[in-house]
Amino acid sequence: MTIHLRLQQLIDSLGISVLEFARQLGEHRGEKVYHILHGRLKPRYDTLEKILVAYPQVNGDWLLRGEGLMFKVLSSPSAAITTEERLRNMEFLLFQLNERVALLQQTNDQLLAEMKKSGLVK
Incomplete structure (x- = not known):
């Protein structure tokens, strides 16, 4: 999961708006946070530090x-x-586990199809 998705998940978990989150970081407008959330910018060290100071939990x-x-x-x-x-x-942990199970199932299906194709399994 990319950092912009983790930030969106954090904002959702905190139950606040993107603008409120940005204001907690000392941003008057939410533009920088919006750009990070949409993958147009990567958060800089100072932004990450501000998040951890504003939300020590x-x-x-x-x-x-x-x-x-x-x-x-x-x-x-x-x-x-x-x-x-x-x-x-x-x-969140259940969501991650479900993603991993789905990926494992997809991989298993692909391997089974390849084995059938090569005649190893009927």
Whole structure:
């Protein structure tokens, strides 16, 4: 999943508009964020840093590389993520698993077709 798709997913999970997200990053208008979301721009380091400062609950590994959960699991009660955020994390993980299963099924179907074509399987 590309970073612009992860950003869109983050905005959706936060339940805010793109404009509100941009304002939280210190942008008066949402143009830069819109361009990033549509793949016309890649986020610069300072933009990514602003996201992680504005939303400290966001997992930097997930934001940068798509690894792990969207939100950090924190041990401090005052900084703990909400049940709603945990549910969003679970929904995202299920979405990723479904994508992987579909890809595996497609690969399996292609291999089976090739095996039938070559006479290895009837």
